[in-house]
Structure formats: C-alpha cells, structure tokens
Amino acid sequence: MESSMRVIVLLVVMRFSASEEVKKNLTGTVGGNITLPAPVQEEELGYLSYGRTIIADVKGGIFDLSEDIYKNRLQWDRNSGLFTLTELQRNDSGIYTVDSKTGKVFTSSYKLTVYDSVPTPAVKKVSVSSESCSLLCLVDRETKLLWFKDEQRLNQSSSALSLPLTVHKQDLNSSYTCVAANPAENKTLPVHVRTTCGDTNNDTNSSTEPRNYNILIIIFCVLLVVIIVLAAFVMKSMYLHKEKEEKIRKLLPTI
Secondary structure, rough: HHHHHHHHHHHHHHHHHEEEEEEEEEEEEEOOOOEEEOOOOOOOOOOEOOEEEEEEEOOEEEEEEEHHOOOOOOOEEEOOOOOEEOOHHHHHOOEEEEEOOOOOOEEEEEEEEEOOOOOOEEEEEEEEOOEEEEEEEEEEEEEEEEEEEOOOOEEEEEEEEEEEEEEEEHHOOOEEEEEEOOOOOOEEEEOOOHHOOOOOOHHHHHHHHHHHHHHHHHHHHHHHHHHHHHHHHHHHHHHHHHHHHHHHHHHHHOO
C-alpha cells in the first residue's frame, strides 16, 4: 500500500512538472503592447491570471473579461489563441499566468516588466582641435547610454544624462552611434563625425584652397590694371613732355 502511494505521488509530481512551465521574463514600454506566447485555443477551456486573480477566461470560444481595469486593453485572438495587453502602464508589471484546463493542458507563467519609453538621444560637440573632437551624447532623463564605433562598443553608462566620447583624427572616417536603451527598447542616433565636429584638415583645406586661389587671382588682376594705368599715364606724360620740347625747339630760332 505504501509503495503504491509513492508511485501515485511520483506520477502526480511528474504530471505537474510536465504541464507547468518556468516563469519567463517579458518586457514592454509604457503605451506599447505585449502578447503572451502561450495560446488557449477556441475549443479549449483556459484562464488568464494576474498574480492570483483570474482576469479573463475562454470557454467554448467565448472570451470573458473579469476585471474592468483591463477593459478595451486585453484581447484574445480567436485564430491564434493568444492574449494581448495593449496601452501598457507601469502598474501592469507583474506575474501573468495562462492556464489551459482542456486539450493541451498546461500552465505558463510570465514575469512582465513595463518600462518608460527610452528618450531620444542627441549629440553635442564639446570641443575640437587639430588632433581630436570631443562629443557628448545627451538625453532629457536618466537612462542607459552607450557609444559604438562601427560594431564595437566603446563605453557606456548604466544611468546618466550624458556620456562623453573623444574621437581622434585617425578615426574620423569611422561610423559612430549614440544609443539610449533599457531592457525593453533602444533608440539610436548615427553620428557623422566630420559634419558634427566641423573641423577636419581635409575638409578645411579642400574648402579654403579654392577660395584663397580666387583671392590671389583678383589681387593679381587689380595690380595688373593699376600697372597698366600707371604705365599709360607715364607714357602719356612722356609724350606730352616731348611734344612740348619740340614746340619750344621750333620757337627758339625765331627769338
């Protein structure tokens, strides 16, 4: 009798272990949506619980919502059998359990954490020199910030309003990205360093050399015109002086 009871207990434990899944972590952002991966099919009997409270059930293909706070926010898809919670709020965080009682019997629990939406990052030039450029990745509220060069992470801060980066002259052609992130989402800002810093030798030379060349041409032309005018004036003066001398010479014998 005792050995029979042990076998029954063992079978019950095995059944419970096979049907109940370990809690899985899910993340969402305020105002977003989340779909629980475990389905309750149309022909099955199942429940959705928040903590220990049943908030919805499916019976014979009919979805019934038990808690008013989820009205117009919690849906059940008849085709996929999945529950979706929309317009997420911070207080929606917690343990959700999908419990199927018929058909494929199972219990699946999910730990949902709802985060504030990640702020959009901005980049500011702090200083620039002939050898480097200092940048600052900025957000309007504290969050995790990261700098990437190409696909390589350069530095990060777990919670900050800004994160600095120094780009050296030899790395100006690399691709840089400022990232603001939390476990639910991230927002990235690609940074064109040459444009943002606005002071690179190649760009400066290429933009100033043609301008300097044009200025030199203008100066040369002005000087040439001045020389021509002066030369004409001198030649005219010499011609008038010579003509005057001729007149005087012609008049001398008559005096």
